[in-house]
Amino acid sequence: MTTKRQSVHGQWSSRWAFVLAATGSAVGLGNIWKFPYITGENGGGAFVLVYLICVCAIGIPIMMAEIMLGRRGRQNPIMTMEILAKEEGASEHWRLLGLMGVLAGFFILSYYSVIAGWALAYIVQSVSGAFTGSDAKTVSKIFGDLIASPERLLFWHTLFMVMTMLVVARGVRSGLEKAVTLLMPGLFLILVLLVGYAMAEGSFAHGIEFLFAADFSKLTWGSVLTAMGHAFFTLSLGMGAIMIYGSYLPQDVSIAKTSFLVAGADTAVALLAGMAIFPIVFVNNLEPGAGPGLVFQTLPIAFGQMPGGVIVATLFFVMLVFAAWSSAISLIEPAVTWLVERKGMTRHMACVVAGIATWLLGIMTVLSFNKWAFTFTFAGEEKTGGAFDILDILTANIMLPLGGLLIAVFAGWIMSKKSTTDELGMEQTYSGYLIWRFLVRYITPVAVSIIMLKAVGIL
Numbered sequence: 001m002t003t004k005r006q007s008v009h010g011q012w013s014s015r016w017a018f019v020l021a022a023t024g025s026a027v028g029l030g031n032i033w034k035f036p037y038i039t040g041e042n043g044g045g046a047f048v049l050v051y052l053i054c055v056c057a058i059g060i061p062i063m064m065a066e067i068m069l070g071r072r073g074r075q076n077p078i079m080t081m082e083i084l085a086k087e088e089g090a091s092e093h094w095r096l097l098g099l100m101g102v103l104a105g106f107f108i109l110s111y112y113s114v115i116a117g118w119a120l121a122y123i124v125q126s127v128s129g130a131f132t133g134s135d136a137k138t139v140s141k142i143f144g145d146l147i148a149s150p151e152r153l154l155f156w157h158t159l160f161m162v163m164t165m166l167v168v169a170r171g172v173r174s175g176l177e178k179a180v181t182l183l184m185p186g187l188f189l190i191l192v193l194l195v196g197y198a199m200a201e202g203s204f205a206h207g208i209e210f211l212f213a214a215d216f217s218k219l220t221w222g223s224v225l226t227a228m229g230h231a232f233f234t235l236s237l238g239m240g241a242i243m244i245y246g247s248y249l250p251q252d253v254s255i256a257k258t259s260f261l262v263a264g265a266d267t268a269v270a271l272l273a274g275m276a277i278f279p280i281v282f283v284n285n286l287e288p289g290a291g292p293g294l295v296f297q298t299l300p301i302a303f304g305q306m307p308g309g310v311i312v313a314t315l316f317f318v319m320l321v322f323a324a325w326s327s328a329i330s331l332i333e334p335a336v337t338w339l340v341e342r343k344g345m346t347r348h349m350a351c352v353v354a355g356i357a358t359w360l361l362g363i364m365t366v367l368s369f370n371k372w373a374f375t376f377t378f379a380g381e382e383k384t385g386g387a388f389d390i391l392d393i394l395t396a397n398i399m400l401p402l403g404g405l406l407i408a409v410f411a412g413w414i415m416s417k418k419s420t421t422d423e424l425g426m427e428q429t430y431s432g433y434l435i436w437r438f439l440v441r442y443i444t445p446v447a448v449s450i451i452m453l454k455a456v457g458i459l
């Protein structure tokens, strides 16, 4: 047996600290902002079904693989891949997988921070009572005014980046653990409340039908790729975030159980968000395919009409910011740890460098919604979101699935059975292990390849 490597950068205090941090990473804008709007754009039920299948058949096995690699390597993703490749007698080029992850996290955070900035701006709108009594038109104007102003977007983007880098600079224990422990349950409760409101006041049946009745005639290969990419995005997979969190995980924790827990919580939050939003969309005759503004143009209508709406709205956006915050931390953590462990920077210096680079790239997204909007076509679909859409497609539809595919190949084909059973804590003949191994060896590589090639029209 290989000796257990000691982490060079500390460990979680318990299994719960890891579950909370991983859930904090997974649950974020992806669940509440992105899932509803891409579901709306891709026709509803059939898209949701593909997403759910991808979470189960690809997402959970890859999450197990990623945590496993992280815990075995106990470094930043690049050095982890390097060490493990050497241990298994494979090419050291596997480090490029780690490098792609570091880059993907940096690209994602650049636009993620701008959207989180919308949520910050909406805290102020909520407190000031801007939504009180307002209808769909006023709410949509509030949103339109915000994204039309590069100055306002830049201000909130800057604030969010500063918040993120401050927490990251404080290191794993003090920074990360505390930030995620308290607010997740609160967010969950507010979503349940909003679903209750949608049941009472919205077109609930219509919303549920849209979300869960699968009409496959609406599904293109482009939508299938978006659904699969989102499974990676929402579970924080394919770029090393979960790998690095895994590197802090104590040796005696069950990787399989932990993965199911995190994926379950993440999926529940996304479905609740959808169940809260679509009934409001339909009762107000709004367009489900309205795009990235969907959450910001629908939930405020509900807040404006419910009793105590100012408080509920404020709490909701505060918690949304926290959910985004705990995800943002994990997006930049691989880059920061890499700068520290590889480039020899102090943690503070690494945070400044990574933070400024991300902030600068974020300006492209700030301008996407106003001064620098343009249209292009990808996988047969017209995209209107400019640089923001390019970054989103590049990361969620290309880099994360590719990263996931390579992680699956590494875990399934490069690592020996002995190494994987050893790290997962399973017997070689245990059925759960055999299913996992089958999924990472065959299903993930084949499914990801086919879907990607079909979507871009090569197959």
Ligand code: PHE
Pocket: 025, 026, 027, 028, 029, 030, 031, 108, 232, 233, 234, 235, 236, 237, 239, 241, 327, 328, 330, 331
């Ligand atoms: N999972 C996060 C969300 O859904 C985003 C994220 C992606 C975080 C990749 C880390 C890595 O909002």
